[in-house]
């Protein structure tokens with residue numbers, strides 16, 4: 389168990405509890421965080437789970453996969469620390485992480 | 495107990511569309527009481543994994559649920575599970591439920607989805623013949639997928655092919671019988687069909703095209719042990735999966751006198767011809783602004799978009815449904831993403847390499863991109879989505895030229 393904080397584009401904060409192993413997308417969706425739809429259920433097929441991890445936590449989220457990179461390269465709000473939430477499996481090391489949500493999804 | 499002071503919005507059905515609507519309403523802080531009535535025993539869940547990673551045993555049941563059930567409860571939404579709506583009485587705005595109770599509604603949303611098309615031939619009620627629509631269907635099929643067994647899949651659409659891929663990986667001997675001359679004929683062009691044919695064949699699947707099933711054979715226990723084809727051929731089987739499409743679930747709506755035409759007819763705001771009744775998802779035929787015609791779609795994208803549109807309509811926001819349809823399928827290491835509808839194309843353009851399993855087919859009509867099918871090529875899918883949405887005209891030379899970046903086209 390740990391905490392992940394999702395911050396909406398309008399600065400609304402959602403402090404969520406997570407069990408390690410769940411993806412960031414799943415945590416956001418399970419907590420009905422607005423702005424994360426996860427329409428394809430985590431298949432890296434829809435691009436509706438774009439999140440921007442805060443700088444200091446980015447390293448901990450692991451490698452960006454090839455399909456994920458291609459999807460991310462198409463979002464206008466792409467940042468250096470962008471991830472598709474469904475491709476990030478949470479670990480204990482992510483306890484306390486903050487994640488920014490973009491204004492729009494793809 | 496339903497609060498008498500509030501209006502009551504009832505959702506009939508508990509699938510992907512209903513679940514997305516519940517979430518959209520709670521996110522919009524919808525002020526009215528919401529009750530969902532579903533004949534299934536599960537809270538709203540996603541079906542795509544049923545022929546993909548849930549069938550393969552890679553994810554558990556709880557991960558199929560769109561939301562943990564407690565979310566709805568916390569938001570004051572009421573889920574009545576395992577209960578069927580038998581009748582809609584539009585005169586007094588009430589529903590008759592299978593447990594004999596009555597439920598009043600102020601606004602009603604039909605999200606009844608679709609049911610599988612049955613194959614009615616000799617022997618079609620034998621034991622061992624499966625269909626795939628709900629969690630229990632996948633559980634039952636999975637139990638029988640034992641290495642060495644022979645599975646015959648009737649229908650070479652995406653569900654049949656996904657099961658073929660998954661079962662083959664598990665050591666099951668798979669035969670796919672497709673009546674048409676190519677795989678997934680209804681939704682894609684010949685390049686993708688041929689690519690998938692080669693993929694399945696090389697994985698060891700026996701794919702037979704132009705193979706029409708006219709009957710099932712039985713052993714002396716009443717279990718299916720073979721399939722008979724129109725050309726007189728026979729295929730032995732231990733397990734059969736019939737996957738030949740779905741039929742929209744419109745009986746309730748039809749009996750209530752709502753306008754139906756192979757789907758409950760709705761406009762771009764998901765409204766039926768009764769101002770107090772909306773309909774969303776697989777059960778509808780909607781006025782598609784994008785194609786400017788009535789369209790029936792069977793996809794998650796359509797279910798969620800219509801659900802979000804319905805939430806806006808219920809909140810008295812005018813937000814029409816106006817986006818091109820899209821779809822995905824996973825088979826082996828093939829990640830297929832499709833956008834638009836390709837049926838009316840007059841030109842096809844290939845980009846990338848079929849050999850390297852990374853390519854896309856752009857479908858053009860009068861010079862405009864109307865659809866894209868991308869194989870392991872997410873950029874082509876994402877660019878395609880924009881091109882289709884913007885109804886862009888792009889020449890075949892440009893689309894196929896590897897020196898012109900796809901991203902530069904939007």
Ligand SMILES: Cc1cc2nc3c(=O)[nH]c(=O)nc-3n(C[C@H](O)[C@H](O)[C@H](O)COP(=O)(O)OP(=O)(O)OC[C@H]3O[C@@H](n4cnc5c(N)ncnc54)[C@H](O)[C@@H]3O)c2cc1C
Nearest residue numbers: 507508509510511533541542579606607775776792793794
């Ligand atoms: C195996 C499988 C794989 C799929 N894969 C994909 C995919 O990869 N990508 C994709 O985009 N789409 C896929 N789909 C299609 C997608 O799942 C459907 O388009 C989607 O589920 C439609 O949602 P819906 O809510 O409209 O209908 P459904 O999900 O069918 O839900 C309808 C619900 O209403 C209930 N109901 C019906 N009548 C009544 C009544 N009278 N009273 C109470 N309850 C009632 C039903 O029991 C059901 O729970 C797949 C479907 C299946 C079966």
Ligand code: FES
Nearest residue numbers: 426430432435474
């Ligand atoms: S949920 Fe669809 S890409 Fe992440």
